[in-house]
Amino acid sequence: MIIDTNVNLSRWPFRRLPGDETPDLVTRLRKVNVVQAWAGSFDGVLHKDIGGVNARLAADCVTHGKDFLVPFGSINPKLPDWQEDVRRCAKDYRMPGIRLHPNYHGYELKDPVFAEVLQVASANGLMVQLVVSMEDIRTQHPLMRVPPVDLSALVAVMKNQRAARLMLLSWWPALRVQQIRPLADAGELYFDFAMLEGIEGVARLVEQVPPERVLFGSNFPLFYFEAALLKVQESGLPEARKGLLFEGNARRILAAKA
Amino acid sequence: MEVLIRCADRLGIERIILSQGYSADLHPTPEQLREENDRVMRAVRRFPERAYGSVYLSPSFLEFSLREFDRCVRDGPMVGVGELEADMRCNAPELDPIVERAISTKAPILQHTWLKLDGNLPGESTPYDLVELAHRHPDANFICAHTGGDWERGIRIIRTTKNICAGVAGFDPTAGVVEMAVRELGPERVVYGSDVGGRSFASQLAKVMGADIPDSAKELVLGGNLRRLFAPALRAKGYQA
Numbered sequence: 001m002i003i004d005t006n007v008n009l010s011r012w013p014f015r016r017l018p019g020d021e022t023p024d025l026v027t028r029l030r031k032v033n034v035v036q037a038w039a040g041s042f043d044g045v046l047h048k049d050i051g052g053v054n055a056r057l058a059a060d061c062v063t064h065g066k067d068f069l070v071p072f073g074s075i076n077p078k079l080p081d082w083q084e085d086v087r088r089c090a091k092d093y094r095m096p097g098i099r100l101h102p103n104y105h106g107y108e109l110k111d112p113v114f115a116e117v118l119q120v121a122s123a124n125g126l127m128v129q130l131v132v133s134m135e136d137i138r139t140q141h142p143l144m145r146v147p148p149v150d151l152s153a154l155v156a157v158m159k160n161q162r163a164a165r166l167m168l169l170s171w172w173p174a175l176r177v178q179q180i181r182p183l184a185d186a187g188e189l190y191f192d193f194a195m196l197e198g199i200e201g202v203a204r205l206v207e208q209v210p211p212e213r214v215l216f217g218s219n220f221p222l223f224y225f226e227a228a229l230l231k232v233q234e235s236g237l238p239e240a241r242k243g244l245l246f247e248g249n250a251r252r253i254l255a256a257k258a
Numbered sequence: 259m260e261v262l263i264r265c266a267d268r269l270g271i272e273r274i275i276l277s278q279g280y281s282a283d284l285h286p287t288p289e290q291l292r293e294e295n296d297r298v299m300r301a302v303r304r305f306p307e308r309a310y311g312s313v314y315l316s317p318s319f320l321e322f323s324l325r326e327f328d329r330c331v332r333d334g335p336m337v338g339v340g341e342l343e344a345d346m347r348c349n350a351p352e353l354d355p356i357v358e359r360a361i362s363t364k365a366p367i368l369q370h371t372w373l374k375l376d377g378n379l380p381g382e383s384t385p386y387d388l389v390e391l392a393h394r395h396p397d398a399n400f401i402c403a404h405t406g407g408d409w410e411r412g413i414r415i416i417r418t419t420k421n422i423c424a425g426v427a428g429f430d431p432t433a434g435v436v437e438m439a440v441r442e443l444g445p446e447r448v449v450y451g452s453d454v455g456g457r458s459f460a461s462q463l464a465k466v467m468g469a470d471i472p473d474s475a476k477e478l479v480l481g482g483n484l485r486r487l488f489a490p491a492l493r494a495k496g497y498q499a
Contacts, residue, residue, distance in 0.1 A: 015410075017433050018470050136430050138374045139408045145375065195430065197457050199265055220433075224468030227431040230460035234265050 003250035004029065004225075005129075006169045006192045006217030007037040009060055009069075013046060014141050019221035022064040030068070032225055036250070037069055038129070040099040042222075044074025045134065050085050058093040070254075072097045072129055075121075076105040077113045083120055090124035096254055097127035099169075103149045104134075110153035115161060122163040127253065132171040133195070134222065148174035151183070158187035165190075165253070170219055172196045177204050184209040190253070192217025194228055202245070203235035211241050215249050259301045262454065263308055269459050272481070275451075275488075276301055277312040277341050277368070284344055284379065288322045291315065295330050302335050310488070310497070312338035312368060317352035318345040327359045336365075337491040341403050343370030349387040357395045364490035366399040368425065368451075373408040385415040392419050399487050401449055404428040409435045413442050420447075423483065427451030431461045436469035436479065445475035449483045 007029070011020050019025040020042075029037055039061060043053040054073035061069035073089035075082055075098045089095040098121055107113055121128045133148035140146065151174060158164065167190040168175070168183075175183070177196070183189050191209060193202050194217045206214055218228040232242055266274060276298045283290060294314050302311040313330040315323035330336040339360045342348065348369050360367050371385045372378055385406040392400050398421060405424045406412025409432075416422040424439045424447060439448040452462045466479050492498070 015432075015434060018437070019433070135432070136407070138372070138376070139429065140375055142375060197461060199261060199454055199458055201458055201460075222433060224431045224433050224464040226464035226468035227461040230269060230464050230467070231458060234268055234458055234460040236264070236268055 001035045002033050002216055002229075002246045003036040003038070004034050004218050004220065004228075005038040005167065005215045005250055006194050006219050007039045007069075008042045008220075008222065009039050009057060010042045012042050012222055014144070017221040022060045022069075025221060026065045026068060029220070029225070032229065034225075035068070035247070037065070038072050038097070038250070039065075039069045040072045040129070040131075041074060044076075044099060045101050045104045048076075048079065050074050050076050050079060050082075051088065054085060054089060054093065058095070071095050072099040074099050074101070075117060076101075077117050078105050078107055082117075086117075086120050086124055086126065090126055095126065097121075097129055097167075099129045099131060101131050101134075103132075103146050108150060108153065109157055115157050118157070118161045118164040118166065122161070122165070127165045127167065129167045129169050131169045132174050134170065151175055155182050155186040158183070158189065161187065164188065167192070167215065169217055170195045177201070177208055180205070180208050184213055189213065190215055190249070192219075192228075193231060194219035194223060196231065200235045202231050203237060206237070206241065206245075211244050212249055212252075214245050215253075216245050216247075259305065259309075263305060265454075265459055266308070269463055271452075271459060271463070273308060273310065274454075275310045275312050275338060275484075277338075278314045284381070285318075286314070286316055286344055288316075288319050288326075291319070291322070291326060295326060295336075299330065299335060310338070310492075311336035312340055314344075315339065315342060315356055316344040317342075317350060317356065320352050320355060324355060324359060327356065331363055331365055331491075332359075335495060337488055337495060337497070338365050338368060340368030340401075341370050342367065343383070343403075344381075346381045347387045348383040349390040353391055354394065357391065357398050361395065361398050363494065364399075366401060366487045366491070368401045368403050370403045371406045371412065372404060373406040373411055375408075385412045388422060389416060389419045392422050396421055399423070401425040401451075401487075403451070404453075405435075405439065410438065413439050417442055423447045423449050423487070425449050425451050426465050426479075427462050428453035428457055431464045431468075433468070436465050437471060440469070440471050440475050440479070445471070445478045446483055446486075448475075448479045449487075450480050
């Protein structure tokens with residue numbers, strides 16, 4: 001059984017994708033043994049009506065994936081009154097977390113607003129997922145050049161945000177495996193491996209950080225789901241460790257929130 | 259090599275076509291080319307049931323490269339050319355004698371291509387360059403490595419040039435790539451590769467395993483097409499294709 005922590009609903013702006021209709025996405029994920037998917041919304045990357053994005057996300061999860069899709073609402077702290085969006089995610093929709101796209105929303109991690117988001121999220125009991133990149137910068141649409149999030153300030157921020165629970169999604173190649181340890185030591189940070197590359201990449205990752213900090217994430221439907229699955233297979237991890245990555249760590253994190 | 263075989267076994271990959279050893283040097287000296295090719299041939303001889311070799315050459319050292327082709331392919335165990343990516347774009351006339359050598363042994367040519375948003379490196383080939391080369395050599399078989407990276411453009415660029423296959427290795431496992439390639443080129447012109455080292459077997463294999471295409475097309479992309487392309491060169495070496 002698998003809990004996929006890196007899934008998006010709705011439409012990617014530049015390409016139709018197999019699975020970009022929510023009922024179809026749920027069917028496809030169930031077929032490959034996924035029992036729960038933490039879902040953000042592609043709409044959260046570019047839309048300015050984030051309240052509407054999160055309302056649709058919450059409704060879609062209930063309508064098409066009750067007890068299967070777990071919504072992670074988008075927060076853009078450069079929008080006026082973003083704190084109300086956080087409140088709605090926590091209180092109205094009972095989401096366990098929020099998702100950030102700093103590179104698409106126009107702020108750096110050294111911007112005080114990032115620390116403020118972490119604070120407000122923690123105060124509301126929300127985990128934060130930070131998406132480092134959505135796609136290879138070399139193949140982006142020429143009118144939509146968005147470099148990955150610069151993570152150089154993250155260690156310092158996390159050291160001052162001891163209550164924050166942060167998960168980095170799609171962090172490779174902006175961050176290399178050998179650079180990851182200081183981040184893991186700086187606070188409660190978790191990592192997916194949707195974009196991780198290199199032979200036996202997941203095995204190398206769990207040598208650098210405790211295996212309790214690594215969660216299965218596929219970046220489906222933008223990426224083929226099978227990529228994350230086969231990375232685990234290629235890495236030849238022991239069954240107990242695979243169980244943590246596939247499911248155990250995600251369940252533990254959500255249980256701690258509850 | 260042991261790690262590659264171990265990972266290949268975990269994913270059901272029967273055969274690997276090796277090239278370039280450990281080097282990613284885009285301006286190799288003749289000594290480096292020879293060293294890389296020797297490394298590949300040692301691996302092929304050590305794992306003859308699992309690995310084939312493909313020769314690394316540079317058009318900047320043409321006479322040396324032709325001798326190296328003869329040493330490794332004509333007279334040696336290698337069965338292909340490339341991935342070619344060193345020194346100059348593949349539409350350069352210096353590539354012609356290399357391609358003619360490849361035709362003489364029916365060895366397919368794997369040519370590196372990219373279409374980078376901020377511009378390619380000096381001397382780095384695009385699918386447009388490969389189309390030029392392929393038109394000059396209609397009897398050669400080319401694989402467009404990475405399909406230009408920007409595959410939605412790369413597939414269109416090579417679409418009408420029938421002696422080019424799309425190689426889907428070496429870029430993110432973006433959903434839809436293999437479906438589009440099969441739709442636009444036909445399943446006979448799409449080939450799996452891993453680009454392992456920089457990438458993983460896993461992420462690249464997923465492009466085919468996860469694609470919404472018939473199983474018959476997957477069989478072609480995963481191995482059938484490469485068997486067909488390499489069959490003449492393999493038979494000439496006494497391999498079973």
